[in-house]
Amino acid sequence: MGHVCTTCGCNGTGAGLSRIEHIKAASNHLRGTLREELEQDTPAFTEEAVQVLKFHGVYQQDDRDRRRAARASGGGKHYVMMVRTRIPGGRVSPEGYLAHDEIAERWGNGTIRVTTRQDFQLHGVLKRDLRTAIRAINQALMTTLGGCGDQERNIMCCPAPLGDRLREEVGALLRQLVGALTPATRAYHEIWIDDRLVASGRETEPLYGDRYLPRKFKTGIALEEDNCVDVYANDLALIALRSPEGGLAGLDVLVGGSLGRTANKPDTFPAVAVPLGFVPPERAVEVCRAVVTTQRDFGNRSDRRHARLKYLLHERGVDWFRHQVEDRAGFRLEEFRPVRRMAMNDHLGWHEQGDGGCFYGLYVENGRIADVAERRLRTALRRLVDELRPTLYLTPQQNVILAGLEPGARQEVERTLRAHGVPLSEELSNTLRHAMACPALPTCGLAVAESERALPGLIRRIEAMVAELGLERERISYRMTGCPNGCARPYLGDVGFVGTTLGKYDVFLGGDFEGTRLNRLFARNVPLDEIPHRLRPVLAAFRDERRPGERFGDWCHRVGVEALSDRFAAVPSGRGA
Ligand code: SRM
Ligand code: SF4
Secondary structure, eight states, X not given: OOSOOTTTSSOSSSSSSOHHHHHHHTTTTTTXXXXXXXXXXXXXXXXXXXXXXXXXXXXXXXXXXGHHHHHHTTOOOOEEEEEEEBOGGGEEOHHHHHHHHHHHHHTSOSOEEEXXXXXXXEEEEOGGGHHHHHHHHHHTTOBOTTSSSXXXXXXXXXXXXXXXXXXXXXXXXXXXXXXXXXOOOSHHIIIIXXXXXXXXXXXXXXXXXXXXXXXXXXXXXXEXXXXXXXXXGSSEEEEEEEOTTSSEEEEEEEEOOBOOOOTTXXXXXXXXXXXXXXXXXXXXXXXXXXXXXXXXXXXXXXXXXXXXXXXXXXXXXXXXXXXXXXXXXXXXXXXXXXXXXXXXXXXXEEEEXXXXXXXXXXXXXXXXXXXXXXXXXXXXXXXXXXXXXXXXXXXXXXXXXXXXXXXXXXXXXHHHHHHTXXXXXXXXXXXXXXXXXXXXXXTOTTOSSOOTTTHHHHHHHHHHHHHHTTOTTSOOOEEEESSTTOTTOTTSSSEEEEEEEXXXXXXXXXXXXXXXXXXXXXXXXXXXXXXXXXXXXXXXXXXXXXXXXXXXXXXXXXXXXXXXXXXXXXXXXXXXX
């Protein structure tokens, strides 16, 4: 960068602060050179602009399938943008859905992806179309600000549209939290919407300051009876407890969850959030802001691999952290109130809402809403949304809920899905229903192995094997990622497949279906094709040796994943499958 940094006085080479810290500080509250670069007729943004762009919900990627061909022909990378719309609690109006459908068609790659944090992602947008695409999202009253970047990310919340008091009060808290934790900068509006400079230079960011947070920061709200949001994977995890009257009694606060790790770097690790205390509803926002500012002030800003909140907790301890939070909030947290046993509901199929209406949880394989051969999910959904105008809710399992339907709409929903070759959620096996994969290749720049394109084949082999073993009634979750970063949360849940190199995966076992416990490494570097062979003897032993009612993950945990590894991990390929 070649300039003296006003942030720490170094020459911008990373002495003291990481390079990204310098870029953030110099960006004038997330403006950087984005406006200028958008005017330029180039296929890609500069490296500094790419970093600022993330805060606006956009990732610059290149189509990795095209890399080899481009190299052979001496051509350059094919740059495309991924646009992530931040959708608190996953709630989408019918207009919002139709806008994304149209943007995907006109400027994207023709697909919409539901993410594991209840957002939409559009892939394949060219730089020259980016502003138009983002404007169209804003016209549907949605935003991409905060989709990515070192700030509060999309706040997750149980999406089931059930009209009970607890959910209403949690919904109100969610809206307050979004207001309290969204950046104040006008940069987003200037760059994408207004196209003129509104507040150059004199702006302040009361919560985030000039350098925003050291790293991404994630918050989720679970209900005491439903951990569908996988709350333990969040930097700030809130569990809503029910009062005797059925409303919100308050929230258990946990901190320091996050799953990312780096291969061969044991000082990086996945972690579940740990208890901090309990807070009544009216004080929850203050506590959340105090957690965020503690991480803002003490989080590691020199090494991004150690910048998440979990590393701060690891170094200073949870008691130190609690004192910081209490000092900032100005009151003491109450004692943590342990929940007996959390459940996990994927909300698929038909349900009554409690207000006369009903909702349908529609399974979307790996979150990809697309028309592929005879399975025309995108067309079916567009037709249903057009005709029935449901409110949609995106689930943390990458599925879609159609809400506010008249009971009489059931026939039409089912007929439309069938006519477009889309299986009904209730017809799916437990294996398919509880599997998910991250995008990985060809869009993700960090992927070292396939995921979204590998899981469909693998999971159908596992599905057949599970049925052969007579275990088809068991709810067992399978999650795959194309690298150790953990985007489909493979370290939580029963079985995790984590890509290590093209075609190979570390296999993890022993988490729980409810997502409260990390799983452990069972077998290293297993070729994709061999995974079913490795799993089969373990599943067979589970069937034969478990205690009555014991679940797969719990059984693996009880007998010990290391013991299972000694007993089964070296089974040669082909044997027993
Ligand atoms: Fe993620 C980076 C996709 C949820 C941990 N994640 C990425 C990027 C942006 C790749 C990059 O940095 O270049 C991926 C874009 C791929 C693509 O082509 O679309 C990506 N992450 C996703 C999504 C789309 C996966 C999905 O299957 O839906 C999820 C989008 C969520 C959203 O709407 O905000 C997604 N990512 C997660 C989760 C799960 C969660 O938050 O519940 C995790 C684990 C929890 C956590 O944060 O630790 C996760 N993503 C990461 C990490 C590792 C972070 C770390 O602290 O080490 C990275 C890499 C990084 O940040 O350096 C990453
Ligand atoms: Fe990319 Fe890795 Fe995340 Fe998958 S887990 S989307 S490969 S960063």
